[in-house]
Amino acid sequence: MGGVPGSKIVTFDMGNLQQEFPQEISLEALESCQIRHSALEAARISINRRLMANVGRSNFRLKIRTYPHHVLRENKQATGAGADRVSEGMRLAFGKAVGTAARVEPKQKVISVFSTPQYLEKVKDALKHGSYKLPTPSRIIVENFESS
Numbered sequence: 001m002g003g004v005p006g007s008k009i010v011t012f013d014m015g016n017l018q019q020e021f022p023q024e025i026s027l028e029a030l031e032s033c034q035i036r037h038s039a040l041e042a043a044r045i046s047i048n049r050r051l052m053a054n055v056g057r058s059n060f061r062l063k064i065r066t067y068p069h070h071v072l073r074e075n076k077q078a079t080g081a082g083a084d085r086v087s088e089g090m091r092l093a094f095g096k097a098v099g100t101a102a103r104v105e106p107k108q109k110v111i112s113v114f115s116t117p118q119y120l121e122k123v124k125d126a127l128k129h130g131s132y133k134l135p136t137p138s139r140i141i142v143e144n145f146e147s148s
Contacts, residue, residue, distance in 0.1 A: 004071055005097050008041045014048050015061040021114035024143045025123045026065075029108050033136040034101035037068040043111065043133040050126035051113065060123065061114040068100035104136065117144075 044064055051060050073095030078087040104110060111130065113123050124140055131138045 002097055005099055007037045007068055007100055009037055009044065009064065009068070010041065012064040012067075013061065014044075015051065016058045017061060019058075019061070021061060021116060022145050023117055023120065024112055024114050024145070025120065025127060026109040026112040026141050026143070027127050027131055027134075027138050028141050029104045029110055029134075030106060030137045030139060032103075032105050034070060034072075034103055035066065035068070035110065035134055035136070036072070036099055036101045038099070039133055039135060040064060040066065040068065040102065040110075043130040046133055047111065047113070047126045047130035050129060051123065054122040054126070055115065055119045059115060059119055063112045063114070065109045065112055066102035066104060068102040070101045070103050071097050072099045072101055074098045109141075110134065110138065 044062070048062055051062060075090075075093040075095040077083075102110075111127065113127065115123050120142065124142075127140050131140075
């Protein structure tokens with residue numbers, strides 16, 4: 001196949017990585033789909049930028065929960081004059097690797113933010129804006145952890 005293209009996702013964990021937070025707010029996919037690594041990175045940048053501005057670096061932890069393992073291939077077609085003599089059509093149509101994608105099932109968490117209840121609305125807003133970058137409809141779910 002050649003090589004696997006490098007992932008565009010810079011980092012999977014951001015924010016305050018030391019502290020334990022009492023709430024987990026997650027973006028959950030509603031349909032099965034493939035999310036390209038560029039779409040995951042765009043959503044991560046959008047969410048992280050909003051959280052840094054509205055919540056502050058020390059008050060949240062952002063985690064990307066999916067990894068783009070699936071290699072996407074494209075069978076390039078020749079265009080222009082004489083393309084019919086050059087092109088192979090569907091013969092040997094395996095294709096070259098053009099990117100990677102994460103396969104997502106329904107009700108799978110794609111991105112999670114851990115924070116405190118006082119920032120709940122701002123975190124929900126950031127996740128809502130990040131969901132616009134993803135190719136599947138999604139919903140926001142909130143989970144509380146018991147403090148012991």
